[in-house]
Each structure stands twice: as structure tokens, then as C-alpha cells.
Amino acid sequence: MNLNSKIEDIFPRLPDSRKKALKKIGLNTVEDLLYYFPARYGDTEEIKNTKNVQKGDKIIIYARVKKIKPTKAYYKKITMTEAVLEDSEGSIQAVWFRQPYIAKMLPEGTYAKFSGTISERKGKPYLANPEYEITESITSGIFNKETDNHFFIPVYPESKGVTSQWIYHSIQKVFTSGLLDNIEDAIPEDILKKYSLPKLKTSLIWIHSPKKQSDALSARKRFAFEEIFFIQLLRQKQKRESLEKPSFKIENKKDSAKKFTEKFPFKLTKSQEKSIDQILSDFEKGNAMSRLLEGDVGSGKTAVAATTVYAVTTTKPNGSNAGALQTAYMAPTEILAKQLFESFIQYFYHLNVQIGLITSSGCKKFPSKTNPETWTDISRSQLLKWTANGEIPILIGTHSLIQKSVEFKNLAYVIIDEQHRFGTKQRRDITKKDERIPHLLSMTATPIPRTLALTIYGDLDLTLLDEMPKGRKPVITEIVTPERRKTAYEEMRKELQAGRQLYVICPRIDEPDPDKANTLNVKSVKTEAKRLKEEIFPEYEIDILHSKMKPKEKEETMRQFEEKEIDILVSTSVVEVGVNVPNATMIVIEGAERFGLAQLHQLRGRVLRSNTQAYCFIFSDTKSEQTLNRLNALKTAENGFKLAEADLELRGSGELSGKKQWGISDIGMEAIKNIKMVESARNEAKEIIEKDPELKKYLLIKERLKKIEVHFE
Numbered sequence: 114m115n116l117n118s119k120i121e122d123i124f125p126r127l128p129d130s131r132k133k134a135l136k137k138i139g140l141n142t143v144e145d146l147l148y149y150f151p152a153r154y155g156d157t158e159e160i161k162n163t164k165n166v167q168k169g170d171k172i173i174i175y176a177r178v179k180k181i182k183p184t185k186a187y188y189k190k191i192t193m194t195e196a197v198l199e200d201s202e203g204s205i206q207a208v209w210f211r212q213p214y215i216a217k218m219l220p221e222g223t224y225a226k227f228s229g230t231i232s233e234r235k236g237k238p239y240l241a242n243p244e245y246e247i248t249e250s251i252t253s254g255i256f257n258k259e260t261d262n263h264f265f266i267p268v269y270p271e272s273k274g275v276t277s278q279w280i281y282h283s284i285q286k287v288f289t290s291g292l293l294d295n296i297e298d299a300i301p302e303d304i305l306k307k308y309s310l311p312k313l314k315t316s317l318i319w320i321h322s323p324k325k326q327s328d329a330l331s332a333r334k335r336f337a338f339e340e341i342f343f344i345q346l347l348r349q350k351q352k353r354e355s356l357e358k359p360s361f362k363i364e365n366k367k368d369s370a371k372k373f374t375e376k377f378p379f380k381l382t383k384s385q386e387k388s389i390d391q392i393l394s395d396f397e398k399g400n401a402m403s404r405l406l407e408g409d410v411g412s413g414k415t416a417v418a419a420t421t422v423y424a425v426t427t428t429k430p431n432g433s434n435a436g437a438l439q440t441a442y443m444a445p446t447e448i449l450a451k452q453l454f455e456s457f458i459q460y461f462y463h464l465n466v467q468i469g470l471i472t473s474s475g476c477k478k479f480p481s482k483t484n485p486e487t488w489t490d491i492s493r494s495q496l497l498k499w500t501a502n503g504e505i506p507i508l509i510g511t512h513s514l515i516q517k518s519v520e521f522k523n524l525a526y527v528i529i530d531e532q533h534r535f536g537t538k539q540r541r542d543i544t545k546k547d548e549r550i551p552h553l554l555s556m557t558a559t560p561i562p563r564t565l566a567l568t569i570y571g572d573l574d575l576t577l578l579d580e581m582p583k584g585r586k587p588v589i590t591e592i593v594t595p596e597r598r599k600t601a602y603e604e605m606r607k608e609l610q611a612g613r614q615l616y617v618i619c620p621r622i623d624e625p626d627p628d629k630a631n632t633l634n635v636k637s638v639k640t641e642a643k644r645l646k647e648e649i650f651p652e653y654e655i656d657i658l659h660s661k662m663k664p665k666e667k668e669e670t671m672r673q674f675e676e677k678e679i680d681i682l683v684s685t686s687v688v689e690v691g692v693n694v695p696n697a698t699m700i701v702i703e704g705a706e707r708f709g710l711a712q713l714h715q716l717r718g719r720v721l722r723s724n725t726q727a728y729c730f731i732f733s734d735t736k737s738e739q740t741l742n743r744l745n746a747l748k749t750a751e752n753g754f755k756l757a758e759a760d761l762e763l764r765g766s767g768e769l770s771g772k773k774q775w776g777i778s779d780i781g782m783e784a785i786k787n788i789k790m791v792e793s794a795r796n797e798a799k800e801i802i803e804k805d806p807e808l809k810k811y812l813l814i815k816e817r818l819k820k821i822e823v824h825f826e
């Protein structure tokens with residue numbers, strides 16, 4: 114047996130259902146199994162999670178109060194408290210009979226340990242009259258305090274077909290095989306010593322069968338460091354690689370760029386000027402730029418992009434006095450690609466530059482031969498031809514832009530808008546034959562905490578657009594509780610009467626499945642649009658937008674909204690990224706407690722588009738003071754960056770969906786909360802790559818990076 118042995122070879126006779134289940138949660142090898150960590154520890158068989166409980170089970174769970182309210186049992190009129198408790202595995206209902214005050218004791222968002230017996234109502238299990246004990250967070254509850262100094266049983270996240278017990282016994286088997294005796298630690302010993310981290314063997318034992326709490330915590334700390342350390346190593350290595358690659362020299366453009374910007378209908382902010390200057394300086398160096406431009410929605414990233422593209426477009430390819438260097442500008446959605454195409458036409462209008470648009474639903478080119486005032490539809494093959502022979506210097510598009518069939522003649526600059534990653538490999542692929550790689554500008558309005566940015570974007574140099582254009586009024590933000598809903602509708606009506614448009618954002622697309630417990634009471638796009646039309650705003654045009662619509666349908670709806678054929682657009686958070694309709698001056702967000710602060714901030718950015726006063730109504734039914742406080746941060750925080758930090762602090766690492774969005778596990782997110790740990794990991798990684806860029810002396814690290822590179826690209 115070794116770390117790469119397949120689990121199904123080590124444990125023969127696994128039923129097919131379990132094999133499948135293991136694959137599904139990413140457990141293929143012995144190493145995967147060893148790195149599958151307990152969610153918490155318990156002392157007896159009673160410890161459970163919300164999954165797979167049955168009537169009569171005595172359970173202890175560590176959970177968060179997701180919802181809670183005092184109510185009355187309708188049949189007997191007894192007062193009670195009903196709650197939904199949520200842990201990493203799911204959620205369960207809890208009921209306290211004749212204890213209506215519990216709702217006050219356990220406001221929404223509280224973490225606590227709950228113990229009690231499972232009852233059943235209409236076939237659904239619920240926790241009856243549980244005892245509770247408030248804890249600081251789910252992770253502070255990973256230990257059952259009373260059992261300190263006893264034996265700890267690890268409780269693993271379960272899934273259908275894989276129980277915590279199965280994982281426990283399998284890991285114990287690996288332990289008794291003696292495999293740990295020969296296990297090699299990829300983290301160099303001096304680093305472990307410097308930060309007092311336990312060795313790999315010790316850490317594995319401590320995390321899977323700790324004898325005391327502090328051992329398990331040390332082990333968690335080590336694995337948190339380990340995860341971030343390897344991401345940092347990967348990023349530092351990539352950074353070095355792209356720096357070594359030759360790129361296109363674009364020189365002496367600062368003056369002409371300045372003239373270009375003087376034609377804009379506005380004056381650049383200092384921040385924009387500084388960003389342009391930084392990028393143009395990078396262009397002069399001859400090796401490839403890798404830069405992240407981070408700025409709130411509306412901070413004017415497109416103008417920075419256009420100006421720097423101008424510098425590229427007016428540069429002739431090496432050794433040639435015809436043609437121009439090319440730019441590829443990739444947007445995350447068709448709607449955005451189309452809007453960018455139109456903005457670029459505005460910026461380049463007076464210069465008669467050819468601009469192409471490529472998406473999966475068609476291609477366009479500006480200017481049209483027959484009418485140079487506007488663009489025209491052209492065939493994909495025609496566009497590809499003009500791109501390949503260099504006639505089109507600026508190509509804007511969605512992912513279609515980096516398909517194999519798209520070839521450029523002199524691609525010198527790649528801009529990625531709101532895309533999480535675009536690595537060295539993709540950069541090499543997109544240029545195919547050329548030895549040189551294009552300059553890269555990645556742009557984002559997604560406010561993320563500094564530690565996370567340093568980690569996932571560790572290979573990029575950072576430019577912040579931290580200044581809003583002059584005269585822009587901050588969005589007036591109101592937290593609207595149910596009793597004030599009516600007043601809010603009157604405000605909305607006033608705005609509509611003034612000829613403005615508005616967005617209504619709902620957390621769901623469809624009505625929830627009534628059979629699924631706990632999902633009720635969340636507004637859905639479809640029902641809310643219908644209700645608004647029938648009950649509140651019958652005289653206005655209302656339509657919907659969500660991710661399950663076809664691209665063509667979405668585009669059509671956006672066109673109608675832009676052309677004011679629709680007054681109210683009811684949508685899921687798909688409008689989050691970059692949509693630009695200046696006449697939409699109000700955004701209403703339903704079920705706001707379900708969104709993170711950073712996300713709410715981005716949604717609010719949709720209406721920050723002109724100098725007209727804009728409004729954001731945050732509708733929430735929550736009675737929890739904690740949740741209301743959290744939402745109130747939206748009224749006070751200076752920028753998205755600050756809100757992202759607040760999110761990280763207030764929400765707990767597990768809830769930031771690190772895995773889904775950034776590929777970082779819950780344990781890694783614990784490190785993200787810790788600036789010291791992130792900085793240490795980063796410094797150590799930098800030093801290693803500088804000392805030994807080929808990692809000749811660090812074969813274990815080299816091997817590991819190969820594995821995670823696949824995962825992170």
C-alpha cells in the first residue's frame with residue numbers, strides 16, 4: 114500500500130454504490146482518504162449530524178440557527194418555538210413546545226451545541242425540545258468539551274453511501290498497515306520548526322485520532338498552512354515562469370494615450386490615471402505583464418482597458434510597418450461581451466479601428482462596410498479569417514474567444530473581465546505558435562479579502578482602482594423590514610413614475626419544492642414577478658431573467674430592458690456581474706440575509722451607473738439582530754473591499770463557499786482568516802522559488818505542484 118494506491122484495491126469487495134459515492138466526493142486514493150478530515154469529534158455514538166437521523170435517535174449536533182420563530186401549534190394552540198438548525202451536512206427542524214422565548218435566546222446565526230431526541234411529524238424527523246449550549250462557531254464546537262481528556266471519535270462529513278464510520282475504520286486500517294512510518298513530508302523541516310507545526314505523520318495521527326484537543330488543533334493548523342503554502346508555491350512558480358517569457362514591447366505610448374483619453378466625455382480619476390500608467394510601464398519592459406485590476410463596480414475599469422488597448426492597437430508588430438498588435442478581451446457572459454463591444458465602439462469611434470465580437474450565438478464587426486456608423490453581423494468564418502490575418506486588432510467575446518479554431522496573427526494583450534483564472538498555460542495555448550506570450554490584465558469587481566487575493570491571485574501584480582468618478586452619489590441603501598414593505602413599494606412607484614426602471618432580485622428561480630423542508634418562504638423570480646404584476650404594479654411592464662434561460666432569451670430580455678420596454682426586471686443574482694443600464698436607478702433585493710455582504714454590494718453596484726441618485730432596498734424578514742447588524746454594514750462600509758473583510762469575519766470560513774468559488778477547502782479557509790499565516794506561507798514559498806526555481810532540491814514539492822496545478826487551472 115502506498116499513498117497512490119486506489120482505495121478500491123486496498124479495500125476489495127466494495128459495493129459499486131460505495132465506489133461511486135467515494136468517487137463523487139473525490140476519494141480515489143489512499144492519500145485522498147488521509148486528507149479527508151473530520152468535521153468534529155465526539156465521545157459517544159450519539160454524536161451525529163443532521164443527515165440520516167431517525168426517529169428515536171439521541172443526538173448531539175453542532176449547528177447554526179438558520180431560522181427561528183415563536184409560533185403556535187394550530188391544533189392545540191400551544192405556544193412553541195420552531196427553528197431550522199444547519200450544519201455542514203444539511204439542516205433539521207427543531208421544536209421547543211411551550212417555550213416561545215427560546216427564539217430570543219438563540220437568534221438566527223447563533224452557533225450552538227444541541228442535544229435531544231429525534232421525533233417525527235408527517236414522516237419528517239425533527240429534534241424535540243433539544244438542550245442547547247451556545248458556542249462561538251461550528252469549529253469552536255468541534256470538541257465536545259465535557260469529554261476533554263477522554264477518547265475522541267472523529268466525525269467525518271458523510272454522504273449517501275459513505276458513512277463517517279466507514280471512513281473512520283478505513284483510515285484506521287491505513288494507519289495499522291504501517292504506511293505512515295515511511296511517509297515523507299513535503300513541507301521542509303526548517304519551515305515546520307520555524308512555525309511550530311507538527312510533521313506530516315504526527316499531524317495525520319493527531320487529526321484522525323487525537324488523544325487531546327490541542328493535538329487535533331495543531332494538526333488542523335498544519336494542514337491549513339500546508340494548503341495555502343502549496344497554492345502560494347504554485348502561484349510564485351507561475352509568476353516566475355511568465356516573467357521569464359518574452360512578450361511584446363510596447364513603448365512610448367504615454368503621450369498618445371493621454372491624447373486618447375482627452376477625447377473621453379469625462380475626466381479620468383487619479384486612480385484611473387495611475388492604473389494606466391502602471392500598465393503602460395509594464396508594457397515597456399519586454400517581458401509579459403501579469404496584472405490584476407481590482408475596482409468596485411462603476412470605478413471605470415473599461416476606460417482603463419480601452420486606453421491600454423489603444424496603446425497596443427497603435428503598435429506595429431516587430432519588424433513590420435503594417436498591421437497592428439492584437440487584443441483579445443474576454444467577458445464572462447454574452448450580455449457583457451455585447452455591452453463591452455458597444456462601449457469599445459464608443460471609445461474607438463473616431464479612429465476607425467476594426468472591432469470584432471465573437472460569442473456562441475454569433476459574430477459582429479464594427480464598422481459595417483455599408484454603414485460605417487454602426488456594426489454588422491458577420492459569419493464566424495469571416496471573423497476568424499480576419500482575426501487570423503491580423504485585420505481585426507480588437508476581438509471581444511465570451512469563452513468562444515479562446516477556442517482552438519480562433520487564431521490570431523499578433524496577439525499581444527489579453528484582458529479577462531471577471532474570470533477567476535487565466536493561467537500561463539492558457540496564455541501559451543492561445544498564442545499557439547508564438548514564442549512570446551501576451552500581456553495579461555485580469556479585471557475584477559468581486560470584492561475579496563486581502564488574504565484571499567494574495568493567495569489565489571498570488572501570481573499577479575495588483576492595481577487597485579479605489580476611487581469613484583467625481584459626482585457619483587453613493588447608493589442610498591435601506592434595510593427594509595416587513596412592516597415597511599408597503600412604504601418601500603410607494604418609493605418604487607415614485608421612481609417608476611419618474612420614468613426610471615428597477616431591478617428586483619430574488620434568491621430562487623422557481624417556487625421551492627414544497628416537499629423539501631425548510632426551503633419555504635424564499636421568494637422566487639417567477640412567482641414574485643407574477644405577484645408584482647398582479648398585486649402591486651399592474652400598469653408596468655415586468656419581466657424575468659435567470660440563469661436557466663437560453664442565451665438568446667437572456668439577450669433579448671436585456672435588450673428590452675435597455676430599451677425600456679421593460680420597467681421592472683425580476684432576476685436572480687445573474688445580473689450581478691457588470692450589466693449596465695443607466696436608467697435603472699433602484700434595486701430591490703429580496704431575502705437579503707441569504708446573500709453575502711460582498712455579493713449584496715456587487716448587486717447594488719448595478720444601479721451605480723449615472724449621476725442620478727440611486728437606491729437600494731434590502732428586504733429581509735429576519736428578526737435576528739446579528740443578521741440585521743451584518744446587513745447594516747452595507748450602509749456604513751466605504752467599499753467592497755471592506756465588506757469582503759467583514760464577510761470573512763462575520764460569516765465563518767465554511768460559509769464563504771471557498772471550495773466552490775476558489776477551490777479552497779474549509780480548513781484552508783481557516784488559514785485565509787489568518788493574515789499572519791497567509792503571509793508566512795507566501796514568504797516561504799517565494800523564498801523557495803527564488804532559491805531553486807526548478808525545484809531540484811524539492812522533489813516532493815515539485816510532485817505535489819503537478820497535482821494541484823490540474824486542480825487550480
Ligand code: ADP
Binds near residue numbers: 408582722
Ligand atoms: P466598471 O467596469 O469598473 O464597473 P465602467 O468602466 O463600466 O466601470 O464605468 C462605469 C461608467 O462610468 C461608464 O458609464 C463610464 O463611461 C463612466 N466613467 C468611467 N470613468 C469615469 C470618470 N473618470 N468620470 C466619470 N465617468 C466615468
Ligand code: MG
Binds near residue numbers: 414415691
Ligand atoms: Mg466592467
